[in-house]
Amino acid sequence: MSETDESDEALATRAGRGDRAAAAALISRHTDKIFAACCRMLRDEAASEDAVQETFLRLWRHVGRWRSQGARFDTWLYRIAMNICLDKLRKRKREAPEEAAPTMIDGGKRPDQALFDKDRSRIVWAALGALPVRQRMAITLCHYQELSNIDAAVVMGVSVEAVESLLARGRRTLRAALAPQRANLMGELADEHSIIAS
Amino acid sequence: MSTRSSHPEDVATETARRCLEIYGADPAKWPEAARVDYADMIASPALADGRAEAEALDAALATTHAPAASDALKNSLLESFDALRKRRSGASASDLFTAAFAFGRFAPAGVAAGLIAFGAAIGIMTSSTTGGTTAPTASDYVEEAFVIAFAENEEEALWAEE
Numbered sequence: 001m002s003e004t005d006e007s008d009e010a011l012a013t014r015a016g017r018g019d020r021a022a023a024a025a026l027i028s029r030h031t032d033k034i035f036a037a038c039c040r041m042l043r044d045e046a047a048s049e050d051a052v053q054e055t056f057l058r059l060w061r062h063v064g065r066w067r068s069q070g071a072r073f074d075t076w077l078y079r080i081a082m083n084i085c086l087d088k089l090r091k092r093k094r095e096a097p098e099e100a101a102p103t104m105i106d107g108g109k110r111p112d113q114a115l116f117d118k119d120r121s122r123i124v125w126a127a128l129g130a131l132p133v134r135q136r137m138a139i140t141l142c143h144y145q146e147l148s149n150i151d152a153a154v155v156m157g158v159s160v161e162a163v164e165s166l167l168a169r170g171r172r173t174l175r176a177a178l179a180p181q182r183a184n185l186m187g188e189l190a191d192e193h194s195i196i197a198s
Numbered sequence: 199m200s201t202r203s204s205h206p207e208d209v210a211t212e213t214a215r216r217c218l219e220i221y222g223a224d225p226a227k228w229p230e231a232a233r234v235d236y237a238d239m240i241a242s243p244a245l246a247d248g249r250a251e252a253e254a255l256d257a258a259l260a261t262t263h264a265p266a267a268s269d270a271l272k273n274s275l276l277e278s279f280d281a282l283r284k285r286r287s288g289a290s291a292s293d294l295f296t297a298a299f300a301f302g303r304f305a306p307a308g309v310a311a312g313l314i315a316f317g318a319a320i321g322i323m324t325s326s327t328t329g330g331t332t333a334p335t336a337s338d339y340v341e342e343a344f345v346i347a348f349a350e351n352e353e354e355a356l357w358a359e360e
Contacts, residue, residue, distance in 0.1 A: 015279070023279040031272050036264035049271050056275045060282045121261045128262065143222065143259060149229055167220045171255055178258050
């Protein structure tokens with residue numbers, strides 16, 4: 001059986017015994033999604049690379065003793081990564097508290113200023129970044145990383161109901177934050193669709 | 199997801215509305231049970247507003263793309279694995295010691311305490327019989343037992359952290 005066919009659990013067991021090919025397979029399989037999740041949490045590529053490196057360092061330290069016990073390997077990996085992101089965000093907040101102000105988007109611009117920003121992706125990134133951390137994490141895990149609500153709850157260490165509440169509140173906050181530029185965002189998207197259709 | 203109405207149609211509409219609010223307009227992102235039972239409901243005129251809101255937000259969220267991890271990052275992850283493996287194989291004698299006591303959480307601490315007492319006793323005995331010429335060896339032994347016990351505790355602390 002090649003590494004690509006092997007389950008995460010089998011690869012983890014082999015990596016725990018020092019098998020380099022198994023470790024390489026785990027890296028190949030999981031790095032992109034863990035990095036993407038970290039980017040969405042931290043909004044900083046360099047900090048996200050650090051977070052991924054810390055995540056895998058902890059993985060290598062403990063993978064030999066990891067036992068599934070019903071939990072999925074990638075859920076465990078996400079949990080480590082999200083805890084590291086939380087630590088980094090806490091540290092960032094201590095060092096530069098103004099960056100964590102929830103009403104600010106787009107690097108300090110107010111929503112009405114951002115209304116005139118043409119870069120819709122940047123506006124949405126900023127709105128996501130302005131969300132309270134747990135709401136951002138719930139949206140990152142469920143919407144972008146496509147984890148089930150059950151797995152997201154395991155990663156976050158909360159109940160499924162709490163995840164649903166965070167998602168609902170997060171989406172509501174985003175809708176409110178993006179409302180001023182909704183016509184702009186949707187208008188541009190509609191134009192693209194019509195170009196593709198024609 | 200709780201629903202307040204008891205009429206089956208109301209319950210279905212309310213559940214689909216909640217799914218739209220929580221998970222968005224794409225039923226593929228809904229929990230499996232809700233997808234099976236209520237995905238058809240989003241076509242209902244009663245949910246037209248909620249569906250439009252959810253679609254608009256989904257479209258906005260889709261405009262952000264996270265960058266892919268670089269090859270350099272992936273290489274560095276493998277290097278960190280190699281480094282740890284090398285460090286561990288270099289410490290194989292210590293590994294054998296710790297593996298021997300992997301049967302219980304508190305065993306290493308207990309055994310370490312025993313070793314400390316044993317080492318101290320040897321140190322006292324030898325220093326009294328040979329005028330202290332072998333005392334440093336006994337101290338070294340005691341110190342090593344301390345180091346091993348400390349390393350064990352540190353690993354446990356890291357594990358508990360996660």
